[in-house]
Amino acid sequence: MTTDAKETVVIVVGAGPSGLSTAASLHKLSIPYIILEREDCIASLFNKKAYDRLHLHLAKQFCQLAHMPFPATYPTYVSRSDFLKYLDHYASHFKINPKFRNTVQFAKYDEDRKKWWVEAAVEDGGVRCYAGRFLVVATGENSDVFIPEVDGLSEFKGEVIHSTEYKSGKGYENKKVLVVGAGNSGMEIALDLSNHGAKTAIVVRSPVHISSRWSINFGLSLLRFIPLDWVDLLLVLLGKVMYGDLSKYGIQRPKEGPILIKIRDGKYPVINVGTVKKIKYGEIQVLPALKSIKHGGNEVVFENGTCHQFDAILFATGFKRSTHLWLRGGDCLLNKDGFPQQMYPNHWKGENGLYCAGLARRGLHTAAMDAQNIAHHIFNVISK
Ligand SMILES: Cc1cc2nc3c(=O)[nH]c(=O)nc-3n(C[C@H](O)[C@H](O)[C@H](O)COP(=O)(O)OP(=O)(O)OC[C@H]3O[C@@H](n4cnc5c(N)ncnc54)[C@H](O)[C@@H]3O)c2cc1C
């Protein structure tokens, strides 16, 4: 190892909401840090990889970063552009200046020097080195796109995109578009496509809870007063009253409740923004799991044997993490899939000054708590 590295106390990797909350919390305690970000902007997921009509799914009190509430003038459900304005203001208020276009590709604890050694790829193929006593992984649950392997996909004649590349339904009018994945992104993008005149179908492979924005936020606030099982029972009941039995449209409800699934598997219930009505009116078709693409064509084969032609396939199939590719010796903190080894609320702290923020699959609220816990812990260690 060379010694030609920029030295600091804390190295934060990732300038999304979690990294920004961490930076602000460190700043408040006057702890020096460096924040590294592979893109050229903060919160790249919301800046560059989200569709135009996106609003935060949860009410604003659940989505604030550390130490700064949303402006009182903001509506309950914050739009993408308002969220970005808030984040810009946040970064300038706490004097956060990430080192952009620094893609961390290696990090290891140096036992001799008792420091983390971090290498980042920068523009023009160079590598920049950093050394710090503490390392905070804030690279997000959604750091890398995930598209499942589908037989014949590479030969599909139409367009293939991931939900992160989708902005709006403009340009898809009268096109036949297949959305794969019925999470929040898939359901909302299907609605947007259909609103723009695309002939839209959506693959709903596994059972899914559909709730309204209102009932989920109501449920979350009730959690403080009544047990989780009861909240889940109530949410399922509300869902039945609001949407009826959707199984005749190809949408099944899971046996377990929405909050339990959210907390245990990190899977959000789908918050209906109008898609259900379109499905009931037959304006959006529900299809079973994908089987393959007919070689060299634009015909898609489904699990139950039916075939349909499409002009485009949009994969709203989620994300994977890549920490295992660059973080050495982090096994006590993160598993192979990049999620914490320890259950919440003990998920954020590893060994040798290693931490993670925003990986507990509990949304922005817990990410802000992680950030404050980490900053306080570091403060206590260095004050000793
Ligand atoms: C469409 C969409 C809507 C969402 N809506 C909500 C919502 O309403 N409420 C909610 O709580 N959550 C929501 N989420 C979940 C959301 O991902 C998180 O809440 C939030 O983005 C987490 O912030 P983060 O900082 O942990 O991760 P991210 O926002 O993903 O930020 C991580 C940053 O790290 C950078 N990075 C990654 N790897 C490296 C590397 N090797 N080197 C340097 N930099 C790196 C990335 O470029 C990125 O900027 C939504 C997600 C999506 C995709």
Ligand SMILES: *[C@@H]1O[C@H](CO)[C@@H](O)[C@H](O)[C@H]1NC(C)=O
């Ligand atoms: C396959 O599933 C679709 C959508 O659920 C349905 O319309 C079609 O009838 C099914 N075909 C067969 C052969 O079961």
